[in-house]
Amino acid sequence: MASVSLPYRPSAKPFPFLDLPREIRDKIYGELLTVAEPLHPTQKPTNSVEEEANNRPKTNRRRFNIETQILQTCHSIKAEAESILLKSNLYIKIRSRVLIMECGHIMNRNFTLAVKLEPKYYRHFKSFVVSHVINLSKPLQEDLSTWCTYIILYRDLERFCSAIAKGCPEHMRHRDLMSHIVTICDPSAGSLVPDHEPFFSRGLQEKLMAPYRAALRDVPHFTIKGAIPQDLKFAAEQEIKRPFPLDPESVIREVEHLKAEGHLYFHSSRLFFHDPTGGASEYWNEALTKIQRVMQDDNCQGIRERGGLQFLNRLSALSFDLNSDKAQDYLLCMGHAYTKRAMDKFGLKVSDSVFEAASTMNKFPGSTWRPTPQQMAELTLKSSQLPIW
Incomplete structure (x- = not known):
């Protein structure tokens, strides 16, 4: 018997949402208004090609399309949904007055998600739980x-703190001239969420401080x-300083560990996917920055003397190897570049x-360390593979 398709007729009575x-409504709000967590790359040693293929590094995936239409339904739903929106997506506002080079290095690293706001927008954005201001204690003549x-x-605060800790040569050089002011802010204050519970529990305050305490030293x-107990404030400041x-x-x-991590990423990249971003060199650049700090920072003079x-010869050999490895990594990236500008x-x-x-x-x-003739020959070979512009 043939079936008859009847036209769809919406019900005149709306769904009694x-x-x-309340528990069901909160789960629905969470599904609609929570940004999904990223998938972190995993790089575990394996015993077979099949296992290594299954566990090869994957790029981070992030979802930005939260469904905010539900906030426009009615005042009651808007109040409930905004509460979930604030508690599920803890926003961090970062204002930075540092050298242009350093700001780009920290915020534009491909493992940090950052949305840059124009001045006309950030003044009206109040839904953040932490305000982090990075400033210069005195102007510098060498750059604007x-x-x-x-x-x-x-979720990206730990990456941001790690980026500050890793820094770059310019950041290390001016580290003593930079100040950080972190303020814990209550986004639910005022009329935004009329029925809000106390937003900042002790556990949430400790959670907000955890990335800073884990990544930052010296x-x-x-x-x-801001809204933080004095004992927690004092303990965090002392630990970070x-x-x-x-x-x-x-x-x-630590330098040898970063060197090994870079090699693991480099060989995985060659086996399973093309990485035209120089991902392995991120590890090696971090290792070189640590070597540079040990050699240039006055606070590390005792380490050099001990x-x-x-110790000096081992740092020299590691520095040569790391830069040579970077040259090989960038040669591979150049071979897979799709545009002349990237090449x-x-x-x-x-x-x-x-x-x-x-x-x-x-x-x-x-x-007294010197590269061997074979090392210099390999370095010369890498240089000879460059095109003549």
Whole structure:
């Protein structure tokens, strides 16, 4: 018997959404208004090609399309939904007045999600739980400074703090001139959520401070303000300002670990996917930044003295290897670049890495380490693969 398709006729009576239990409504609000967590890359050693293929690094996936239409239904639903929106997506506002180069380095790293706001918008954005202001204590003549405002989610705060900790050469050079003021803010104050419960529990305050306490050390000008107990504020500030308890062997182990992580990423990239972004060199750049800090920071003078000539020679050898590895990584990226502009960018990075490796001896005065003829030949070969512009 043939079926007959009847036209769809919407019911005249709307669905009684507010008659649902509050727990069910909150779950619906959460599904509509919560930004999904990213998938973090996993790089675990495996015993077979099949296992390694299944566990190969994956790019982070993030979902931005939260459904805010439900906020426009009625005042009761809007009040309930906004409460879930605030508690599910903890927004962090970052205002930065640092050197333009440094701001781009920290905020534009591909593992940090940041939305830059224009001045006319950030003044009206009040739904953040943490305000982090990075400022210069005095102007610098060598570069211009500018104010930039970014909004990130709490899930990315740990990455942001790690980026500050890793820094870049310019940031390390001016670290003592930079101040950080972190303010805990209550976004539910006022009439935004009329029936709100106390927003800041002790657990939430500790959660907001956890990424700072885990990633930051030896930051001399760091102040915490706002809705936070004095004992938690004092403990966090003291922990963040405390210098790293470094010794020569721990420095070598950390640099060698980053070098090994970079090699793992590099070989996985070659086997399973093309990574035209220089992902392996992110690890090696971090290792080189740590070496540079040990060699240039006055606070690390004791480490250099305790390590002596052997420590200096090991840092020299690691610096050469890291820059040589970077040149190889950027050569691979240049080969997979799709545009001439990308090829030129990676070609310049290859050239810079080769130059940095070749001038290693000049950066470690007093070192007796010298590259072998084979190492210099390999470095020359990498340089010869560059196109002639």
